[in-house]
Amino acid sequence: AAAIGARIRMLSQLHSLPMGQAAALAAAPVLLLLFARWARSKWLTLRASSPTPVVARLMAGIVSTHKYSEKDFFGVDGAPESIQAKRRAGMERLSKAFEAAEGPKAKEYNDKLRGLSDIRFTDTNRVPHQFQPVVRAKLRLGFIAEASKGPYIIDVDGNKALDISGSYGVNVHGYTFYKKCMSEGLSRVEELGPNVLGPLHPAIFDVLKHLTAVSGQDEVSFHMSGTEAVMCAVRLCRFNTKRKLIVQFAGAYHGWWDGVQPGPGNERLVHDTLTLKDLSPLALKLIKARRHEIAAVLVSPLQGLNPGSAPPSDLVLMDSKVRKTADRDNTYRTWLQTLRATCSEAEVPLVFDEVYTGFRMAPGGAQEYYGVRADMVVYGKTLGGGMPVGVVCGKKELMARFDPEHPLRVSYVIGTFAAAPATLGPMSVFLNHVTTKEAAAKYENAQKLVDEWQNKTNKLMAAEDLPIRVDALTTVFTMIYKVPSRYHWMYQYYLRAEGLAMSWVGTGRCLFSLDFDQKHYDEVTEKMLAAARKMRDDGWWWDGVTAGAIKNQIVKEFVSAMFVPSFLKAKAM
Numbered sequence: 001a002a003a004i005g006a007r008i009r010m011l012s013q014l015h016s017l018p019m020g021q022a023a024a025l026a027a028a029p030v031l032l033l034l035f036a037r038w039a040r041s042k043w044l045t046l047r048a049s050s051p052t053p054v055v056a057r058l059m060a061g062i063v064s065t066h067k068y069s070e071k072d073f074f075g076v077d078g079a080p081e082s083i084q085a086k087r088r089a090g091m092e093r094l095s096k097a098f099e100a101a102e103g104p105k106a107k108e109y110n111d112k113l114r115g116l117s118d119i120r121f122t123d124t125n126r127v128p129h130q131f132q133p134v135v136r137a138k139l140r141l142g143f144i145a146e147a148s149k150g151p152y153i154i155d156v157d158g159n160k161a162l163d164i165s166g167s168y169g170v171n172v173h174g175y176t177f178y179k180k181c182m183s184e185g186l187s188r189v190e191e192l193g194p195n196v197l198g199p200l201h202p203a204i205f206d207v208l209k210h211l212t213a214v215s216g217q218d219e220v221s222f223h224m225s226g227t228e229a230v231m232c233a234v235r236l237c238r239f240n241t242k243r244k245l246i247v248q249f250a251g252a253y254h255g256w257w258d259g260v261q262p263g264p265g266n267e268r269l270v271h272d273t274l275t276l277k278d279l280s281p282l283a284l285k286l287i288k289a290r291r292h293e294i295a296a297v298l299v300s301p302l303q304g305l306n307p308g309s310a311p312p313s314d315l316v317l318m319d320s321k322v323r324k325t326a327d328r329d330n331t332y333r334t335w336l337q338t339l340r341a342t343c344s345e346a347e348v349p350l351v352f353d354e355v356y357t358g359f360r361m362a363p364g365g366a367q368e369y370y371g372v373r374a375d376m377v378v379y380g381k382t383l384g385g386g387m388p389v390g391v392v393c394g395k396k397e398l399m400a401r402f403d404p405e406h407p408l409r410v411s412y413v414i415g416t417f418a419a420a421p422a423t424l425g426p427m428s429v430f431l432n433h434v435t436t437k438e439a440a441a442k443y444e445n446a447q448k449l450v451d452e453w454q455n456k457t458n459k460l461m462a463a464e465d466l467p468i469r470v471d472a473l474t475t476v477f478t479m480i481y482k483v484p485s486r487y488h489w490m491y492q493y494y495l496r497a498e499g500l501a502m503s504w505v506g507t508g509r510c511l512f513s514l515d516f517d518q519k520h521y522d523e524v525t526e527k528m529l530a531a532a533r534k535m536r537d538d539g540w541w542w543d544g545v546t547a548g549a550i551k552n553q554i555v556k557e558f559v560s561a562m563f564v565p566s567f568l569k570a571k572a573m
Helices: 002-016 019-048 052-062 081-101 104-113 117-124 129-138 175-188 203-215 226-241 281-289 331-346 365-370 421-434 437-463 488-497 518-537 547-563 566-572
Strands: 145-149 152-155 160-163 219-223 245-249 273-276 294-299 350-353 376-380 390-394 406-410 468-473 476-481
Touching: 019 273, 019 281, 081 129, 081 488, 081 518, 160 518, 175 421, 203 219, 203 376, 203 390, 203 421, 219 226, 226 245, 226 294, 226 350, 226 376, 226 390, 245 281, 273 281, 281 331, 294 331, 331 350, 331 365, 350 365, 365 376, 421 437, 437 468, 437 518, 468 518, 476 488, 488 518
Parallel strands: 245 273, 245 294, 294 350, 350 376
Antiparallel strands: 145 152, 152 160, 219 390, 376 390, 468 476
16 A cells, blocks of 8 residues: 555656656656666676687787797797707708608799798798798798598609698598599589589489488578588578577687678678677576577587687697697587577577588587587588588578568578589589498497597507697597697697698697598507607707796787887897
8 A cells, every 4th residue: 555655646746747857757767677688788798708809809900020030939938058959950850851852843833832822821820920930931831732542642743641631621531432422423413514503403302302301401502612601591590580699609610701700810890799608608698688689699519629719720829728628528518408408498590500510520410419409500511522512401480581571671692603513413422422321330430440549649648758649529639738838839840741731720620531440540640659759859848848937928929019119129028
């Protein structure tokens, strides 16, 4: 009764006020509630978001060039002259080894290619920028290949290297298999022609049957690359949910499109993508809180090896704390299952970017490996059977291109070479094989061999007190360093000198293909041990430095690069 009386008195007081003031007082509680909700949403977003993209973008704009001279190069960690002398001698031996291995044809071709920006970009990303001038002058890399035989790549001068690059994720089944996909696939579409576009070749029915079965989705959309397919997935989710925000997680790579690349490498500031902390309960709370704004949650299941970290590259190797891995069988699996439940409850589409993991982790990709079904799946790389491809598989309600209630509202997604005969033919051969029991047995055997290889390699490294261990997620593996050093990235050069073919990210992400047998795994171990022994003996893993000292030196260098005038930098360094 008292509450009712108070409410009546308040209303009578409002009636006695001028109309504008009364309306303002009546609206105040509603406005206050809306402001509280807005403030809570922003505060939760701030806490759940990863600071990495913002900090990295800021640093990219203010850190100026600072590079080591050859005199300083060998002692930036404070090593004594005796250790620096070992390093100089080791560098000279490596330099001569690369020079001797580079045949006349390769040398001629490599010299011509070094002027290309694409080549300079990947070459620059091999090592931390301070060391690059000396490394480029001393260690000439380049492998102009003209043949492959099993897991070996053969260059124009007949030199061969055992490939653990995996062709950036494309080579899952072995190069011989993709040659078969290409020859049989192109033969299948030969009568129509590889570039008859518009009409569809009947091979598409084989492809659709397998892709819908493997993905568990209703529809398929064809594209020419993984990046393009991710662009399609994001556009379709926004169109069909009528929401604008995309959620992704720190460290995940979803292609070079600026819409999903909020950090360095993209000059456009991204406002409609939230980059959240991986494995974070706060991220789950935010998805629920802002569910009416979120068009999709985009996940790269490859992060199961390095949750919350960028794709591992030797470019960022500074000390022993840089590279970490997670428990592949528990932590990330539980996280994905919880994320799936959260997205279902919030009615937010969950999108798996399986451009890398699709058909690598298992015949059914990460969905099969982790036991989690997404609402949309993006494939690429290996799926093309040797041809460039990108594919989006999704639920019918997420794949619509037209708004039935607004005929002028459409989602424009199309490509000239999408579903071209030259792509459909090899893709159909690939899918016809990968969905067989024979292929499933190969995946199972590869997992067994990788587990045995990891255990054996780590035991042998420990037995010789070599500061390296390996960790693998199916046929993807990374090398982890157990002692602090400014020179871990040098190990990739010793490995190449032993005859291993690697991608430009170095020891951060390496790949086995399913045609590796026991002798190939043993050969990788032998080459890793030989390279590690030489690197240790050449003084790069000096035990007189601590992680704290390295961190302090790096901070000092960056502060100098940001704030100290160039003529004073020599003193500051």
